[in-house]
Amino acid sequence: MAVRSWRKRSTKALAVAVAALAGLVMAGALSGCSPLTLVNVVSPGGTARSVATAAFGPDPRHVLSIYRPASGASKAPVIVFFYGGNWVSGERDDYAFVGRSLAKRGFVVVIPDYRLYPQSSYPDFLHDGARALVWTERRIAAYGGDPKRLFVMGHSAGAYNAAMLALDPRWLREQGSKPDILRGWIGMAGPYNFLPIENETTRPVFHYPDTPRDSQPVDHVRAAAPPALLIAARNDTTVNPERNTGVLADRLRKAGVxxxxxxxxxVNHATLVATLSSTLRRLAPSLDTIEDFVRSDGGRHTSAAAPAR
Structure with missing residues (x-):
């Protein structure tokens, strides 16, 4: 949908979405539930469904969920989604709405858990992400996915994970693979350029004050990197969009990516990912933008027609 039409309806959409979000947060506070759990409850999946869970490694956190369209069509594009939580929290089931929404658009979606601090720290979660990506490439055909049309995506800390897997060959190489398996990657509100670390929760995750310089995605830009779709909230006060999304986008362009x-x-940092749900979709065209990027093979050609919704 054109950006102009979204802007024309922004006032109405904002009123509806803010009211919905306020109700969700209030209900979550009263019931002790996570607001994301409530987003899942009130965001029906239509014809999309979770078809399986599988282990991709030896740790109890090495488990992933797979979503696919109920039509069961084969050779669908595949999206591996990593959630955020500052590398200290998060569960794949909290993001079922992401799996259902993208599967309803005709994609096979994989949502892995990964080890969190204090159980682990940098770069353990990147080893986990690489394991999950390679597992997906090698096994997703059995679930209707096309391993030759594989994308990695994430929100917040998950966008960092996706960026590092797409830009820094070390992690996939350790699993006997390389970023060439990716047709593109999608980052939503990602921290790509955050040294020196200011967030006190993040500091021990990255071994502050001895944080490795090569932990930053902006320092791994290379001409051979896969195409990128970078989405951010303009007024994000958690992850500065200019310093992170803007700087990374500029370096990618200069490298010819x-x-x-x-x-x-x-939207803000938290509600950006919630725009993938049916409840808050009117806040921003995130889902349409992601669909267009994937169907156009990372922007390589005109987007193919989407299935009926």
Whole structure:
């Protein structure tokens, strides 16, 4: 959908979405539930469904969920999604709405858990992410996915994970693979350039004050990197969009890497990912933008027609 039409309806959409979000947060506070759990409850999946869970490694956190369209069509594009939580929290089931929404658009979606601090620290979660990606490439055909159309995506800390897997060959190489398996990657509100670390929760995750310089995605930009779609909330006060999304996009362009950059109003760091749900979709066209990027093979050609929704 054109950006103009979204802007024309932004006032109405904002009122509806804010009211919905306020109700969700209030209900979560009263019931002791996570707001994301409530987003899952009130965001029906339509014809999409979770078809399986599987272990991709030896740790109890090495488990992933797979979502696919109920039609069961084969050779669908595949998206591996990593959630955020500052590397200290998160569960794949909290993001079922992401799996259902993307599967409803005709994609096979994989949502892995990964080890969190204090059980682990940098770079353990990148080893986990690489394991999950390679598991997906080698086994997703059995679930209707096309391993030759594989994308990695994440929000917040998960966008960092996705960026590192797409840009820094070390992690996939350790699993006997390389970033060439990716047709593109998608980052939502990602921290790509955050040294020196200011967030006190993040500091021990990255061994502050001895944080490795090569832990930053912006320092791994290379001409051979896969195309990128970078989405951010214009007024994000958690992860500065100019310093992170803007700087990374600029470096990618200078290296000759195709990159699409989108900034949305009416959302913040947390609600950006919630715009993938049916409940808050009117806040921003995130889902349409992601669908277009994947169907166009990372922007390499005109987007193919989407299945009926």
């Amino acid at each position: 195709p990159v699409r950059e989108e900034y949305y109003d009416n």
